[in-house]
Amino acid sequence: MKKILIFALVALMSMSLFCACDGPQIDGKLKYSFFTGETEIFPGDEAAVILAALGEPKAYDESPSCAFEGLDKVYTYSGFEIQTYTEGGKDYIYMIVLTNDLVKTPEGISIGASKSAVIEKYGDQYTSVGDNLQYEAENCTLQFIFRDGKVSSIKYTAKV
Amino acid sequence: MIKKRIICAVSVLLVLAALLWSATLVLEPKYASQSREGNLVAEYYGEVDAGNTHQVLFVGDCEVYESFVPAVLWEKYGITSYVRGSAQQLIWQSYYLLEEMLKYETPEVVVFNVLSMKYGDPQNEAYNRMTLDGMRWSKSKIGAINASMTDEETFASYIFTLLRYHSRWSELSGEDFKYMLSRPQVAYNGYMIQTGIKPMESEREGDELFDYTLPSVSFDYLDKMRELCAEKGIELVLIKSPTNTWKYWWYDEWDKQICDYAEQYGLDYYNFIDNEEIGIDWSTDTYDGGVHLNVFGAEKMTDHFGKLLVKQYGLESLKNDPDIAKVWDKKLSEYKTAKQDMMEVSVKASSSRQ
Numbered sequence: 001m002k003k004i005l006i007f008a009l010v011a012l013m014s015m016s017l018f019c020a021c022d023g024p025q026i027d028g029k030l031k032y033s034f035f036t037g038e039t040e041i042f043p044g045d046e047a048a049v050i051l052a053a054l055g056e057p058k059a060y061d062e063s064p065s066c067a068f069e070g071l072d073k074v075y076t077y078s079g080f081e082i083q084t085y086t087e088g089g090k091d092y093i094y095m096i097v098l099t100n101d102l103v104k105t106p107e108g109i110s111i112g113a114s115k116s117a118v119i120e121k122y123g124d125q126y127t128s129v130g131d132n133l134q135y136e137a138e139n140c141t142l143q144f145i146f147r148d149g150k151v152s153s154i155k156y157t158a159k160v
Numbered sequence: 161m162i163k164k165r166i167i168c169a170v171s172v173l174l175v176l177a178a179l180l181w182s183a184t185l186v187l188e189p190k191y192a193s194q195s196r197e198g199n200l201v202a203e204y205y206g207e208v209d210a211g212n213t214h215q216v217l218f219v220g221d222c223e224v225y226e227s228f229v230p231a232v233l234w235e236k237y238g239i240t241s242y243v244r245g246s247a248q249q250l251i252w253q254s255y256y257l258l259e260e261m262l263k264y265e266t267p268e269v270v271v272f273n274v275l276s277m278k279y280g281d282p283q284n285e286a287y288n289r290m291t292l293d294g295m296r297w298s299k300s301k302i303g304a305i306n307a308s309m310t311d312e313e314t315f316a317s318y319i320f321t322l323l324r325y326h327s328r329w330s331e332l333s334g335e336d337f338k339y340m341l342s343r344p345q346v347a348y349n350g351y352m353i354q355t356g357i358k359p360m361e362s363e364r365e366g367d368e369l370f371d372y373t374l375p376s377v378s379f380d381y382l383d384k385m386r387e388l389c390a391e392k393g394i395e396l397v398l399i400k401s402p403t404n405t406w407k408y409w410w411y412d413e414w415d416k417q418i419c420d421y422a423e424q425y426g427l428d429y430y431n432f433i434d435n436e437e438i439g440i441d442w443s444t445d446t447y448d449g450g451v452h453l454n455v456f457g458a459e460k461m462t463d464h465f466g467k468l469l470v471k472q473y474g475l476e477s478l479k480n481d482p483d484i485a486k487v488w489d490k491k492l493s494e495y496k497t498a499k500q501d502m503m504e505v506s507v508k509a510s511s512s513r514q
Contacts, residue, residue: 061362063407064448066222066247068195072407097367129371143370153368
């Protein structure tokens with residue numbers, strides 16, 4: 001009985017390891033998110049609740065579109081920015097940009113990380129332009145932009 | 161008996177067609193009080209029908225229809241022009257609009273604003289509609305639709321627009337009936353007057369990009385535009401309007417690619433960003449925080465560009481031609497009246513807010 005339990009435990013741990021390599025799965029689909037404090041942010045989510053939870057931003061910018069009502073907005077917080085877009089009178093999270101090493105992705109990558117560290121955490125299913133790496137998930141694209149061999153920007157962009 | 165049945169069937173079909181046609185006229189968006197840019201593309205046909213031709217044609221996105229004032233080009237330099245811009249006009253749309261215009265006229269200079277070079281894929285159905293629905297049916301329109309459709313769109317919905325707009329019945333307003341047969345004028349030879357002032361305050365720049373390579377399809381269409389102009393002996397001039405804000409940022413990496421292209425094919429390219437000779441004051445010459453120029457900024461930009469057209473391309477004043485002068489003096493007068501009216505509205509709106 002003890003042997004069976006140990007075998008089951010090892011099997012379970014092995015499975016969880018494989019899951020980790022495939023990235024965070026929700027309903028069987030790969031979805032990336034960003035955590036700050038207690039708040040988990042998925043690109044494409046409605047913005048109001050998230051912005052309320054994040055509190056007052058350090059800076060705010062907005063830009064109108066060419067012809068339609070509604071604004072694209074940028075909220076700057078310590079270590080990251082959130083861009084929103086308007087659709088049907090509601091604001092949604094369009095982009096999350098990590099801007100310094102005060103914050104990191106849930107997988108543990110922050111500004112300044114090496115390319116090998118990114119690939120180790122996110123796997124080799126990426127597309128690349130130069131050093132830059134891009135991972136596709138169901139809800140967003142996740143980009144790691146490199147300068148001088150180190151991550152200089154991390155961008156989650158919603159698929160809209 | 162058979163004849164009677166045929167007449168009856170034809171009558172029913174005609175009544176049905178008339179009903180569908182009427183429904184289409186009512187349900188199509190009129191772009192009267194909101195998103196007025198949706199009427200820009202169709203307004204050009206007023207010029208065609210009146211037999212007016214132009215020395216200069218502008219094509220491109222909002223950065224042309226908010227930066228160049230044909231009435232001012234006439235007033236200061238005697239140059240006739242038309243701005244065939246539309247909101248988020250993609251480069252393949254610019255190409256097909258140009259192809260269409262060159263069937264009606266042969267200008268001396270065509271000006272293309274390069275910001276749309278950044279888009280390599282169809283973007284947005286609503287913007288597509290604002291450019292494409294206004295085109296008259298032609299080979300160019302078919303080409304433009306095929307190049308522009310997003311995955312969710314169908315060609316049939318451009319032919320039978322009722323397929324697209326049938327759900328608008330719940331949002332119909334008086335405007336939909338008032339402008340059923342003729343749309344309101346929104347521009348002056350393609351220039352949309354904006355008299356508001358909202359200073360540019362943000363110093364934010366564009367985000368770092370994953371890939372700075374401009375899409376190859378954009379260069380394919382730029383090639384087509386260049387070849388089309390070359391065939392007709394028209395000077396193609398590339399420009400980047402002076403506006404540059406974080407959402408519509410023009411990257412140095414992009415600029416270099418356009419410079420290289422222009423050099424390769426012997427084209428002129430003018431990047432007006434940070435050009436102090438124009439004299440733009442970003443605290444007074446924009447109506448939306450620097451994204452677009454207002455009328456005061458556009459008049460400065462136009463004056464500056466007019467000098468270039470005369471000096472670099474030898475465009476001559478047509479003020480001595482009485483027929484042309486009659487038409488254009490009227491246009492200038494209408495523009496000045498509309499500008500004055502809008503400025504008064506802006507002042508009233510501003511004082512009522514205070």
